[in-house]
Amino acid sequence: LSERLQNTFAKLRGKGKVTKADVQEMMREVRLALLEADVNFDVTKNFIKTVQERAVGSEVLDSLTPAQQVIKIVNEELTKIMGSSAVLLNQASHIPTVIMLVGLQGSGKTTSAGKLVKYLQAEKNARPLLIAADVYRPAAIDQLQTIGQQVQVPVYDEGTNQDPVEIVRHGLETAQAKKNDYVLIDTAGRLEIDDQLMSELSRIKQVAQPTEILLVVDSMTGQAATHVAEGFNDRLDISGVILTKLDGDTRGGAALSIRAVTGKPIKFVGSGEKLDALEVFHPDRMADRILGMGDVLTLIEKAEKDYDEKQAAALTRKMQENTFDFNDFVDQLEQMQKMGPMDEIMKMMPGMAANPALKNVHMDPQDIEHLKAVVYSMTPQERQTPELLNPSRRRRIATGSGRPLVEVNRMIKQFKQMQTLMQKMSKGNFNGMEQMMGP
Numbered sequence: 001l002s003e004r005l006q007n008t009f010a011k012l013r014g015k016g017k018v019t020k021a022d023v024q025e026m027m028r029e030v031r032l033a034l035l036e037a038d039v040n041f042d043v044t045k046n047f048i049k050t051v052q053e054r055a056v057g058s059e060v061l062d063s064l065t066p067a068q069q070v071i072k073i074v075n076e077e078l079t080k081i082m083g084s085s086a087v088l089l090n091q092a093s094h095i096p097t098v099i100m101l102v103g104l105q106g107s108g109k110t111t112s113a114g115k116l117v118k119y120l121q122a123e124k125n126a127r128p129l130l131i132a133a134d135v136y137r138p139a140a141i142d143q144l145q146t147i148g149q150q151v152q153v154p155v156y157d158e159g160t161n162q163d164p165v166e167i168v169r170h171g172l173e174t175a176q177a178k179k180n181d182y183v184l185i186d187t188a189g190r191l192e193i194d195d196q197l198m199s200e201l202s203r204i205k206q207v208a209q210p211t212e213i214l215l216v217v218d219s220m221t222g223q224a225a226t227h228v229a230e231g232f233n234d235r236l237d238i239s240g241v242i243l244t245k246l247d248g249d250t251r252g253g254a255a256l257s258i259r260a261v262t263g264k265p266i267k268f269v270g271s272g273e274k275l276d277a278l279e280v281f282h283p284d285r286m287a288d289r290i291l292g293m294g295d296v297l298t299l300i301e302k303a304e305k306d307y308d309e310k311q312a313a314a315l316t317r318k319m320q321e322n323t324f325d326f327n328d329f330v331d332q333l334e335q336m337q338k339m340g341p342m343d344e345i346m347k348m349m350p351g352m353a354a355n356p357a358l359k360n361v362h363m364d365p366q367d368i369e370h371l372k373a374v375v376y377s378m379t380p381q382e383r384q385t386p387e388l389l390n391p392s393r394r395r396r397i398a399t400g401s402g403r404p405l406v407e408v409n410r411m412i413k414q415f416k417q418m419q420t421l422m423q424k425m426s427k428g429n430f431n432g433m434e435q436m437m438g439p
């Protein structure tokens, strides 16, 4: 998904202005990308409609950075689709809070039960009890017992071939007696949704009166995940979703469709087999992941906050006209200082994160101060016309700024490289960026 979008966005990035046709082409790509990522067809259709309406508005067309505006809209709408903000677990007014885990076989229910115990222990200082209500395979009960030992909580089981509804009833009585504050019920799954399973789960629900019914969904199952979520929600009215196996080579589209189709929040994501690999689900972070843009949005926001648009316009013009001078150089340095450490900014730029040349990029804030001192020691004419800087002027500047002559020379050389680079960048080519940072 990310590669496709990156290419599309890269195409637009260098453009000064976009047309409706540009936006439409971009939307076609976003649409394909979402479908490729297994996002449900209807969800994709609605999504594109919303984004397109916003994107052809003046918000983008009049903007100086149209591609970034579109990326931002796509990201915002993705976040919105997934529920905007994190939704935490509900708590019962009387203990115990009962959490029932449901889902297909192999989705990660039993593992997630162990992960949730760890989470509750850490966050709520909880003393949970686990109930083994998957009675069809002895291995399932052993697995939960092992997990119980790992996280040091008791597991209530009655072996195989007992009625799971009765097991749950007895388990809850045990929890009452032992004053456990949380009870997690690990239920059986099937390879597909069937009536027998659903009626068993419904009966457990009636007896347990759970505060949370969390549907565990394997994010690797793609489109199927949406149907599974719909099926379970229709029968059980789930309260939330745990999306597992996000550490794998998953396309993440399930996260979008599930929330949109069921209206139920994704509460947690599983990101590994180990019991500490559970995270609260954050829609904005998932949107970033789906877009595969690294922290590009953080970068855009930083730039937006710190950068005066008029200045940006002037700079763009100067870059195009090749009249970028030392005054602009100082402005640029100051913008960079406001935006934060240079090496971090570079890493946030699309396509730069993986660039090995960046490993050694580091610009000291003090270096910037020195560079500024050198520029301030130039006369206004020298700042505007760097060609004037002959050896005797350079010596004068070195003395005036208190910097060594070699440094003044090096800086002038860097400035010239930057001038060249600015020109390249104004044509939408970022590849020269690391040259600027070189020795």
Ligand code: GDP
Pocket: 103, 104, 105, 106, 107, 108, 109, 110, 111, 112, 189, 216, 244, 245, 246, 247, 248, 269, 270, 271, 272, 273, 277
């Ligand atoms: P259940 O049948 O729904 O109870 O599923 P299990 O909890 O037994 O998990 C099935 C398999 O998926 C096991 O091998 C787990 O280790 C694995 N698994 C569960 N959650 C995750 C996850 O978030 N990431 C990865 N990589 N594996 C997971």
Ligand code: MG
Pocket: 109, 110, 111, 134, 140, 186
């Ligand atoms: Mg299991």
